[in-house]
Amino acid sequence: MAENKRCEKKEVLWLPERRGFAAEVKSALERQGFLVKEAGNAVEMLHQLDQRRSDGRPVSGLITGVDLPDIPGPRMLEVVKSRFPRLPVLLLADAGAPVFPGDPASRLADGFFKGTFTGEAVADRLAFLQGPDPFQAELRPARRSKPPARAWGLLRLAEEIDAEGVYRHLLDHPLVTRCEAVQGDYDLAVEMASGVARRLDQAWNDLRKRPDIGQADLLPVIAPPLDETVQQFLSAFRRRQEEGARHGARPRSAVLIRELLLVEIARDRLEAVFPRLACAEGVTSCEAVRGAWQAVVQIQAPHREEIQRLVGDRIEPIDGVLRLRSLKVVRLIEN
Structure with missing residues (x-):
């Protein structure tokens, strides 16, 4: 049983870059006793992490690249660290791979390897980072009450209308939480919210009837199509x-x-x-x-x-x- 636990603690989730050095790093990890489990993309990796947390199976770390097929590697790092800040995460990048400007990846990563490096260096760094079960430090959101009904309202003003007057009127509206002047197919974009959905619909119907509004389109905010x-x-x-x-x-x-x-x-x-x-x-x-x-x-x-x-x-x-x-x-x- 103790031996099985030691094996579990050595498990590493591996999201390989589509280019270069994957085989060398994986071989070096296995030589140091890590059990490597691969994922095909970032979303699959998030499911693997959540499943291991649910099952109480410790994970020694996560290794990811930059050029991933779905979520960019640096964003993947931020997403994972936002929920499991103590999970060791190493980011590997080819010499020419761009890490987008201002990104905190190099600061958030427990190891940031770019350009010329060896698989042994990656394995040594991961071994050095081993500590308590990182899932014990999961950041959980506070329970919230039922969210208000929300919507985006898109407005095109009628010809020769004082845009500033309409803008100020919308800023003072009790259900408008934000108003932006925009250029494109519309003149104004407003974010609206209400604890009662009917009040939101009624307020929008009143706004669209104003003579200074030429076109009004409402986009109610709904739950995202995500598991x-x-x-x-x-x-x-x-x-x-x-x-x-x-x-x-x-x-x-x-x-x-x-x-x-x-x-x-x-x-x-x-x-x-x-x-x-x-x-x-x-x-x-x-x-x-x-x-x-x-x-x-x-x-x-x-x-x-x-x-x-x-x-x-x-x-x-x-x-x-x-x-x-x-x-x-x-x-x-x-x-």
């Missing part, structure tokens, strides 16, 4: 991001360029696409909605050109994303 395990990890990840922003761990949003993305997703690809959208580089929020679009994504970067790169390189190529509409968040005076 419970992935949702738990992503909730922990977002909670950690919010806490970091409150404590100044990330650049203030006032100095960053922001956009809202309306995303149409193939119905049969919703569960596969949402984790990739939520964890894409630059994305700060990804909400499922009902209506002509399936997601409202908030993305930010230091420059507009960087947002264009992120959308073109990271979001548009996702299998299952059918159509995007970008709404550039601007200062109202710039409209």
Whole structure:
């Protein structure tokens, strides 16, 4: 029995990079007595971690690459550490692999290997990091009451309307929690919330009847199409991001360029696409909605050109994303 426990404590979850050095690292781990269990992608790895926690099976660590088939390796690191901060995680990267700017991967990782390194160095580092069962330090979200009904409202103003007047009126509305001036297919984007869904519908119906509103589209926020395990990890990840922003761990949003993305997703690809959208580089929020679009994504970067790169390189190529509409968040005076 003691021998079996020792074997369990040596188990390592391994999410290999699609390029290079996987075989050498795996061989070195096995020579040091680690039992290597592979996963095909990041979402599968999250399920393996959750299953081992549920079964009470200790894990010695997780090793991941950067260029993964679904969630980027650095984001995978953040997601895992948000829920299991004491789980040793090593990040391996090829010499030319980009780790996106400003990413905290090198700080969060218990070992960060890039370029030329040996499998023995990786195995030695993991052996050094062994300690108590990391699942005992799981961060669990506090129980919350039933969330309010929420929705995104998209407004195009009628011709020759004082946009600032409408903007100020919306800011004072009791159910509007946020109002953004945008450029694109709409002029204003409002986030609304109410403890009673009927009040939200009634308020929106009243707003859309105003003579200064030319077009009004409502996108009610709904539960994301994710299984419970992935949702738990992503909730922990977002909670950690919010806490970091409150404590100044990330650049203030006032100095960053922001956009809202309306995303149409193939119905049969919703569960596969949402984790990739939520964890894409630059994305700060990804909400499922009902209506002509399936997601409202908030993305930010230091420059507009960087947002264009992120959308073109990271979001548009996702299998299952059918159509995007970008709404550039601007200062109202710039409209």
